[in-house]
Amino acid sequence: MRTLLSALLALLALVATAGGLASAWIAGNLVEESGFVALAAPLGDDPEFQAALAESLAQEVTATSGLPEQLRSFVEPVIRDAAGAVTGSSGYPGAWTETLRLSHAFTFAQAPDPGETAPAVLTLDLGPVAQLLAEDVGGRLGVDVPVPDDTTIDVGSLERGGLLSGVADAVQGWRLYLAGAAVLGLLAIVVARRRSTTLAFLGLGVAGLGVLGLLAVDWVPAAAARAPGTSALADVFLGGLAGRAGADIAASSMPVIVVGVIAFVLGVVGRLAAGRRRA
Template identity: 75%
Template sequence: MRTFVSALLGLLALVVASGGLVSAWLDENLVEESGFIALAAPLGDDADFQAALAESLAQEVTANTELPEQLGSFVEPLVRDAAGAVTRSSGYPAAWAETLRLSHAVTFAQAPDPSESAPAVLTLDLGPVVGLVADSVGAGLGVDIPIPEDTTVEVGSLARGGLLHGIADVVQDWRLYLAGAAVLALLALVIARRRGTTLALLGLGVVGIGVLGILAGDWVPDAATRAPGTGAVADVFIRGLAQRAGADIADSSVPVVVGGLVAVLVGVIGQLAVGRGRRA
């Protein structure tokens, strides 16, 4: 009976630990604004993303210049040149960081009315970068170029709003989950007849969790590649973000594997020491 209860507690400890580790990564890298910005900021320097962004900016600004038709053919090349140069301007890093900050705020906002259709799973607000292009073109022409009212780009096709807000609330308790897993593991060790063996098995379970995390480093980008696209900017952004997320998940899983191996080693040594003591 003790062996069964110990095994059940150990299994529960591993399940709760898995949820705690996943929640910790989601909270620190997606829910937390600083973590999201740190994860996504390097995408602003990606050549493919910059090309897609420049094309999108040119279309947005050109469609909303509200200038006389005879000036349209003259203004459009200026807008495209400015859109292509904006990523090399001194104001681009700050504008891109502000874009990510606004995007994070919109993405994790509570849906105001459950009866309304929810937006996409992630919303990029390109307003700060669009503003750079408009200011550049306006300064060259000596006129004010209006910024479009809607500068958002929807990424993905899953409903969010209240759902993501609820997920954000759940994952923020990851410390509690990991503490609960530790308590369950300790109880499993206390009840176990062979504590060294139990510790080694728990360590193997932790190693398995870490290996799954490393494998997830490949699964996440693959899933993003198969996701339906909503536009060039959205496609490049979400796939680049998925690649960075996958790499970070894999790197974060290495210490988990090492910790599990240490537990296996300590458990095996402890069990061998106990066995020798009994024979003596």
């Protein structure tokens, strides 16, 4: 009976550990604004993303420039040239950072009222970069170029609604989850007939969770690649963000593996020592 109870407590401890570690990463890198900005900011320097961003901005600004149709063919090359150059301007880094902040706030806004259509799981608000482009084009043409009324781009096709808000609230308890996992693990060891064996089992399980985290470097981008696309810019952004997320999860998993291996070794050593004493 004690062995069965110990095994059940150990299993629950590992489940709570997995939930706590996943929640800690999501809370720190997606729900927290600073973490999201730090994770996504380097994408602004990616050449493929910059090309997609320039193309998207050029299309939007051209469509809302307010110029007569007969002048658009003349002005469009100027706008495209300015859009290609905007990512190299001195104001671009600040505009991109502000874009990420606005996008994070928009994404984690309150859920829509019942009956309203929920927006995409992530929404990029390119307003600051579009403003930078409009000012550049206006300076080149000597006219005021309006910023498009809608500068948002949906990324992903999952509906946000209350689900994302619920996840954001749930992951905030990651400290409690990990504390609960520690308590369950200690109870499993105390209840066990062979405590060193239980410690080794727990260590092996924690190390296994870390190994699963290492695999995120492949499966997170692969999962993002299977998501339905909404636009060329959204696809490039989602793919880049998924790649960075997978790499960060893998890097964060190394300390977990180390802790698990240490616990496993201590359990094995304790088991061997107990065997020698009985002999």
